[in-house]
Each structure stands twice: as C-alpha cells, then as structure tokens.
Amino acid sequence: MEKKDKLRERVEKLLLILNKGLIGKEKIIKLGMLSVLSGENLILIGPPGTAKSEISRRFNRIFKEESYFEYLLTKFTTPEEIFGPLSIHKLQEDKFERNTGGYIPTSRIVFLDEIFKANSSILNTLLTIINEKVFHNGVKREKVPLISLIGASNEIPIGNDELTALYDRFLIRGTVGYVSDEEIELLLETVDSEMIIPEELKFSVEELGEIREKSGEVKVSDNIRKAIKDIRTEYNRTFYDEKSEIISDRKLVKIMKLIRISAYINGRNGVDFSDLLLLSDCLWNDVKNVEKVAKIVLDTVRRNITRQN
Numbered sequence: 532m533e534k535k536d537k538l539r540e541r542v543e544k545l546l547l548i549l550n551k552g553l554i555g556k557e558k559i560i561k562l563g564m565l566s567v568l569s570g571e572n573l574i575l576i577g578p579p580g581t582a583k584s585e586i587s588r589r590f591n592r593i594f595k596e597e598s599y600f601e602y603l604l605t606k607f608t609t610p611e612e613i614f615g616p617l618s619i620h621k622l623q624e625d626k627f628e629r630n631t632g633g634y635i636p637t638s639r640i641v642f643l644d645e646i647f648k649a650n651s652s653i654l655n656t657l658l659t660i661i662n663e664k665v666f667h668n669g670v671k672r673e674k675v676p677l678i679s680l681i682g683a684s685n686e687i688p689i690g691n692d693e694l695t696a697l698y699d700r701f702l703i704r705g706t707v708g709y710v711s712d713e714e715i716e717l718l719l720e721t722v723d724s725e726m727i728i729p730e731e732l733k734f735s736v737e738e739l740g741e742i743r744e745k746s747g748e749v750k751v752s753d754n755i756r757k758a759i760k761d762i763r764t765e766y767n768r769t770f771y772d773e774k775s776e777i778i779s780d781r782k783l784v785k786i787m788k789l790i791r792i793s794a795y796i797n798g799r800n801g802v803d804f805s806d807l808l809l810l811s812d813c814l815w816n817d818v819k820n821v822e823k824v825a826k827i828v829l830d831t832v833r834r835n836i837t838r839q840n
Contacts, residue, residue: 536798538742538795538796538798539798541732542568544732545728545732546564548726549564549589549726551726553582553585553586554710554714554717555710555711555714556586556707559575559705559707560589562703563586563587563590564590564593565792565796565809566679567593567640567679568734568739568742569743569788569789569792570678570739571679571702571703572661572679572680572681572700572702572703573679573681573682573701573703574681574682574683574684574704574705575684575705575706575707576683576685576686576687576705576818577683577707578685578709579685581709583642583683583707584642586681587640587642587681588601590640590679590681592726592728592733593732593734594639594640594733594734594735595730596639596735596736598638598676599641600634600635600641600642601641601642601644602642602643602644603644603645604644604653605648606648608649608650608653610652610653610656613635613643614631614634614636614656614666615629615634616629616630617629617630618630621669626669626670628668628669628671629668631666631668631673635675635677636660636673636675637675637676638676638677639676639677639678639736640681641677641679641680641681643680643681643682643683644684645683645684646682646683646697647686647688647694647697649694649697654693654694657697658696658700661680661697664676664677676736678736678739680700680701682701687816687817689817690775698816699782702782702785702789702813703789703812703813704815705812742795743792745795746788746791746792746795747791748800749801750800750801751787751790751791752802754835754839755790755801755803755804755806755807757835758804758835759786759787759810761831762807762810762814762827762831762832763778763783765827765830765831766778766814766824766827769823769827775817776815776816776820777816782813782814786809786810789809793806794806804835804836807828807832808828808832810824810828811825814827814828
C-alpha cells in the first residue's frame with residue numbers, strides 16, 4: 532500500500548473514532564480534521580449544548596504529544612487567565628514576564644468559547660499569535676507551537692471592525708445545531724464511553740510538517756483554477772451590495788493550500804472538483820448566507836465539469 536493510501540486509511544479510521552458518541556456531527560468532524568492537518572483555524576457557530584467543546588478536545592487527542600488549552604471568554608476575561616500569570620520571580624528582577632506553561636502560548640490545540648467576547652487587550656495578542664506564531668513575553672519573542680485555534684460563538688461579529696480581523700483568520704467555518712427530529716432516538720440511545728485512539732493512528736508534529744510539505748507538490752490544473760475564478764466572480768456579483776461578504780487575497784491563498792492538502796489526504800496527485808466543494812465552508816461570513824454560498828459553489832463546479840466534458 533502506498534504512503535498516501537495509508538494516510539487516507541488512517542484518517543478514515545480516525546474519523547470513525549472521533550465521531551463515536553456524537554450524533555449528526557460528521558461534517559464538522561471532517562472539517563475539524565482538515566483544519567488541524569492543514570494548520571488552519573476553525574470557527575464553530577451555534578448555540579450552547581451542541582458539543583463544540585467536546586469536538587475540540589477530541590482533536591487534541593489525535594496527537595502523540597497532547598497539548599491543549601480551552602477557556603470560556605467574557606468581556607471581563609484578563610490576559611492572565613489565558614496567557615499565564617505574571618512571574619513573581621521575574622518581577623523581583625524588574626522584568627515583566629508571564630509563566631506561560633499550560634496556557635495558550637505553549638499549547639498546540641486551543642479552544643476558545645465565545646471568542647468574539649475578547650476585549651482589546653486579549654484581541655491584539657491573539658492576532659499576533661495567530662498571524663506570526665509568536666508571543667511577546669515581556670521583551671522576549673517566544674515561538675508558539677499552535678497548530679489550530681478552534682473558536683466558538685453563538686453569533687458572528689458582522690459590522691464590528693475590531694473583531695472582523697480576528698474572524699477573518701478562521702479559514703474554515705462550520706455551523707452546529709441541535710440534533711434533528713430524525714436523529715433524536717440515536718441521541719437518546721447514546722451511552723457515555725471513553726474514546727480511545729490507538730497510538731499507531733496518532734500524528735506527530737513532524738508528520739504534520741511532512742503532510743504540508745508533500746501537499747505542495749499536488750497539481751492544480753487550469754480547469755480547477757478557472758473554476759475557482761468563476762466561483763469568486765459569481766460570489767462578488769451575488770454579494771455586490773453586502774459589505775460583510777468579501778474574499779480577501781489572504782483567504783484565496785489559504786484556500787489553495789487547503790484544497791491541495793485535501794487532495795493529498797485523499798491520495799490524489801492533483802486537485803479535483805470535489806475538493807472545490809470545501810469553498811462552501813470557507814467563503815461565507817454571515818450565517819444567513821451559508822446556503823447561498825453553497826449554491827454558488829455547487830452550481831459553478833457543475834458548470835465547469837460540464838464544460839470540461
């Protein structure tokens with residue numbers, strides 16, 4: 532079995548384990564897996580009690596060396612609570628440094644519930660960590676091992692310029708809700724049991740680096756590039772009057788990396804049209820436009836497939 536086939540089989544087994552005991556969360560688990568393997572951030576939009584924190588904790592467990600931090604933010608949350616307390620010893624030496632062990636600056640997977648309630652003092656530091664993978668600890672610039680930040684919120688910051696920059700750093704967006712009427716019986720039959728991930732399925736940080744490096748060799752054909760261009764054109768036409776809906780250049784660059792990793796994980800040497808369906812989970816900003824964006828992506832992909840054939 533080729534290495535890429537083994538990777539696909541490994542991911543498929545992990546997805547089955549990660550979904551254990553969760554009802555109706557298959558798509559979110561897939562998006563979360565992709566966000567972690569690609570080193571991108573995931574935002575989950577939905578009401579309380581929809582397993583957002585449980586989903587995040589599970590992704591930490593796919594690593595050989597677990598390193599996880601989670602916190603519920605409020606407007607009163609202080610930097611000490613998520614970046615670590617000030618070092619008394621260092622203060623005695625007239626140095627302003629934090630003890631960051633066990634907090635965000637030393638964690639690989641981070642879950643922040645109600646992330647858009649972050650105040651300015653926290654927001655600016657979070658942006659630096661996300662953008663540069665660096666934490667300014669006093670006068671020192673410390674490298675941050677962050678792989679993926681998973682945020683959750685009941686609402687999105689439409690119209691709030693200060694929070695828009697943070698929101699834009701979440702390439703992958705997912706909506707989570709309560710189980711449907713058709714699934715309620717499955718939920719009632721759910722029995723709590725420990726989720727056990729075999730060691731041979733877990734990833735090391737080095738393996739993640741290899742996946743990202745090898746995915747750079749995945750080819751993107753002219754037909755795929757044309758389809759992406761068409762999706763962007765149709766998106767801009769549809770949302771011409773909506774200031775909240777915009778595709779930044781940064782997002783397009785990240786999308787190209789994402790679809791290459793998607794193809795690589797699925798054992799392909801080139802991106803195909805099925806990978807482009809991921810754009811439905813990347814492009815929308817306002818929740819009310821989720822279905823509209825999905826239709827744009829699906830219809831455009833179908834037209835390009837027909838044109839190619």
